[in-house]
């Protein structure tokens with residue numbers, strides 16, 4: 001199946017758009033008329049430029065307000081069409097998109113529209129051109145693909161076919177199953193777009209908020225399954241009107257688009273095994289079993305400071321790498337790696353971002369299959385020279401340039417810690433408090449990783465994770481920072497063994513914005529550990545000298561008002577600086593470290609009774625508390 005994208009979906013001038021589209025691996029483009037008009041080369045040269053990029057002009061669009069007009073507008077519309085036919089021939093494309101009439105002059109009447117399209121088809125046929133008719137969701141008389149199909153059917157001309165656009169169908173909540181009754185060869189072109197579920201005017205929604213399939217909330221998969229069932233074998237094309245994308249990076253938006261199409265086709269192929277769909281083969285989305293490790297890069301001094309913090313959290317130094325300056329810290333099922341090498345990837349990350357998380361390890365069912373899927377979806381595989389005795393652990397680059405390693409239970413990968421690390425002699429002694437070393441705090445595993453990025457990049461990250469790993473996204477929530485809003489989107493798998501929160505910062509005065517600005521785009525801003533008894537953990541941490549993030553007393557007074565907690569519980573929360581939340585499933589407890597460096601921090605959580613969220617209601621108070629602490633060290637005032 002060929003892939004295409006409308007030029008309107010990408011920012012830049014026509015040349016920049018085409019370069020980005022070609023680099024992302026598309027087969028063709030829809031030339032959006034406004035992009036052509038704004039460009040200063042004649043149509044023949046534009047056509048040549050497209051082909052020089054290895055692309056095909058698959059469609060020219062839109063041709064507006066054509067069908068159902070009274071005279072003299074009707075005759076003028078046909079004249080207009082002939083001019084566009086000239087243009088199409090110069091560009092080198094045979095298909096034009098005619099979208100349903102929105103003019104108040106349009107008369108309506110299905111046979112009148114069919115007759116106009118038949119006549120246009122006749123003129124197009126004389127030049128070897130074809131007409132594709134699309135129902136705009138806000139069309140004057142035709143706003144439903146079923147009516148558009150009936151018009152095309154009645155037009156009864158081989159050069160007149162239907163164009164389907166997932167947005168117009170799904171935004172109006174039309175049942176995509178109705179597409180299954182249309183003969184595939186009568187569908188000339190298929191446009192795909194998703195959108196977030198927002199109640200608003202259809203036209204405004206369509207022109208400003210479309211997203212790549214999978215980035216929004218519309219059932220694009222159901223739409224595409226129905227299209228596939230018709231036997232349609234033409235191009236799949238993205239037509240994404242989005243304000244943010246118009247101002248975004250052409251390369252990265254084009255890449256997202258290509259990834260979203262490949263992923264969509266793969267999903268459809270799996271859900272419709274009896275329909276032949278031409279899709280590049282790739283393994284299924286990876287099942288994540290947990291976060292296997294988090295790796296920090298640091299210099300020796302900062303490794304010391306970080307180690308001290310980890311000690312107060314109850315971690316013990318459990319191993320040293322056989323060949324590298326890399327230390328393993330452990331508690332429960334949590335592995336924290338601290339890398340102070342002077343070369344290699346971790347060191348480059350240190351030079352760029354300072355002390356930060358440079359690598360995360362995810363345990364999956366099949367590590368090699370995970371990397372194969374990721375690379376089939378245009379992700380970059382990563383490798384660096386392997387030393388004697390070291391394992392080759394499959395890895396890819398994350399969106400921000402950080403690494404994601406994947407391990408599984410097969411072969412040596414299952415024993416990576418034993419193979420690559422020597423246990424530390426004093427590790428056992430370390431566990432006894434009487435030696436002065438840290439007390440275990442009962443931290444069990446990584447509950448979630450929070451990654452921070454510019455708001456404009458959030459959808460890229462979202463698509464990356466959801467396309468590679470078997471995960472779903474939760475509704476986006478707004479987190480109020482005293483200096484602005486941070487949008488937070490959680491992604492998780494059904495088992496809760498992989499939970500990520502993506503936080504999109506709109507300005508650098510928010511805690512999240514400050515963090516990415518000062519760490520030059522480093523991504524993981526906090527690591528949350530789970531435990532079974534947060535009060536026991538807090539007590540152990542206190543004996544270790546852990547300094548929790550102090551929370552305003554006003555917060556606790558309000559908690560009492562909101563939840564009517566029993567007095568003893570409230571007192572214990574207040575004494576230990578633990579935040580509290582509740583949903584219909586259960587309760588959530590959160591304890592925070594003080595911010596470290598430019599705003600990195602650790603969190604300890606306890607989920608009771610299946611609480612599903614991430615404590616978003618508490619985030620503003622946590623952020624305010626962190627900012628009070630950071631201010632003296634240069635955090636700008638809100």
Ligand SMILES: O=C(O)c1ccc(O)c(O)c1
Nearest residue numbers: 062097099134165206207
């Ligand atoms: O917003 C529009 O006018 C418009 C034009 C052409 C399309 O294919 C479409 O889906 C929308």
Ligand SMILES: [Mg+2]
Nearest residue numbers: 134165191239
């Ligand atoms: Mg369209």
